[in-house]
Amino acid sequence: MKDRKRTGMIGIVDYRAGNLTSVARALAHLGEPCVITSDPRILDDAGRIIFPGVGAAGAAMANLRETGLDEHLRKWVRQGKPVLGICLGTQVIFDHSEEDDTDCLGIVPGKVRRFPPDLGSGGQRLKIPHMGWNRVALRKGHPVFAGIPEGAEFFFVHAYYPAPADETWAAGWTEYGIRFCSAVARGNLVAVQFHPEKSGRPGLAILANFCRWGGSDAQ
Numbered sequence: 001m002k003d004r005k006r007t008g009m010i011g012i013v014d015y016r017a018g019n020l021t022s023v024a025r026a027l028a029h030l031g032e033p034c035v036i037t038s039d040p041r042i043l044d045d046a047g048r049i050i051f052p053g054v055g056a057a058g059a060a061m062a063n064l065r066e067t068g069l070d071e072h073l074r075k076w077v078r079q080g081k082p083v084l085g086i087c088l089g090t091q092v093i094f095d096h097s098e099e100d101d102t103d104c105l106g107i108v109p110g111k112v113r114r115f116p117p118d119l120g121s122g123g124q125r126l127k128i129p130h131m132g133w134n135r136v137a138l139r140k141g142h143p144v145f146a147g148i149p150e151g152a153e154f155f156f157v158h159a160y161y162p163a164p165a166d167e168t169w170a171a172g173w174t175e176y177g178i179r180f181c182s183a184v185a186r187g188n189l190v191a192v193q194f195h196p197e198k199s200g201r202p203g204l205a206i207l208a209n210f211c212r213w214g215g216s217d218a219q
């Protein structure tokens with residue numbers, strides 16, 4: 001099964017968390033072959049993994065454990081397969097989420113925190129969830145973020161945000177009442193809190209870069 005067609009394929013992890021078809025449509029627009037599946041055998045043979053999702057951390061982790069995909073995700077990261085987390089897929093790679101008081105995958109050290117209820121800016125209360133376009137200051141030099149203009153905006157929908165225990169994991173920062181980590185990267189793992197598949201040209205550029213990425217900070 002490990003032929004050229006399959007190893008060039010991008011596997012989109014289906015763990016009943018939604019938002020999968022929009023990622024697949026973005027990849028189709030880029031001319032990149034992909035498959036949406038919960039079958040770990042197919043995902044094992046995929047050249048790259050995208051781990052998207054919307055919804056609640058508790059239900060997501062329950063589905064991952066039920067299917068055994070939790071252990072496979074840890075394995076793919078450990079083995080060096082390029083992995084891209086998106087939104088909920090970014091949150092559940094951390095140790096713990098305040099949403100549903102959920103123990104998560106533990107791939108990235110740190111927690112996922114809820115925005116404070118009194119979140120504000122310029123004397124005005126900010127809405128939670130954080131929904132809409134916002135700037136991301138991305139780490140310069142990382143291959144997945146190559147060519148992204150400084151000050152580029154991306155589309156967000158979230159009430160919780162990543163808080164890595166070690167800030168050297170942070171690869172992007174955003175301001176929304178507070179300054180929060182909106183992207184993490186190390187080795188073969190990149191994950192973003194925003195939705196690149198819904199973020200126009202800058203988002204498509206990130207997906208295109210990921211599809212060409214060899215899986216290290218320097219490639």
